[in-house]
Amino acid sequence: MELDGKRIGILAEDHYEDLELWYPLIRMKEAGAEVDIVGMPDGEVYHSKHDYPAKVDVVAGEVSADDFDALIIPGGYAPDYIRRHEAMLDLVRGVYENGDVVAFICHAGWVPISAGIVEGRKVTSVSAIKDDLVNAGADWVDQEVVQDGNLISSRTPADLPAFCRTIIGALQAGMTKE
16 A cells, blocks of 8 residues: 555544544545544544534544654645644644644644644645735745645645645655655
8 A cells, every 4th residue: 555654643622624624634544544533631522513423533632743744734724723733733743843844834834833844834724824824934825735844735625636635745755754
């Protein structure tokens, strides 16, 4: 399988965008990766914008960046909550600093902004947070998917096929630890 031996964390909080969590989760599992939903101790189950539940597999403060080959951050309103948790930001920062994949879509660009990892990097997002990314020092472009080293970003659910293909391609290319 394409991603045998790879472990991917998907960050979750209440009001995540349904497709932006579940499509990558199913696609990465289908490719053979071990996928964990990462949350905080007080959130055993998070609910999407349409009330679909996502059960937490691991808690951010109880895992290490070394445990993951990639993190995926879905959009919706969840990123505004995720970025308030220092343990989540530490995990994102650690995965990024390890040279592993940090992928974000839609409003999820708020999380890497708060983690301080977008300055000087080429990214995309939903246009509503373009100014936030630019003000954080990122080079924002309007494309369905952008890969700048170990950062992968997309705009909206319509971009999910390209987003997931790019994540899988980066992991297959061995740009992360073995």
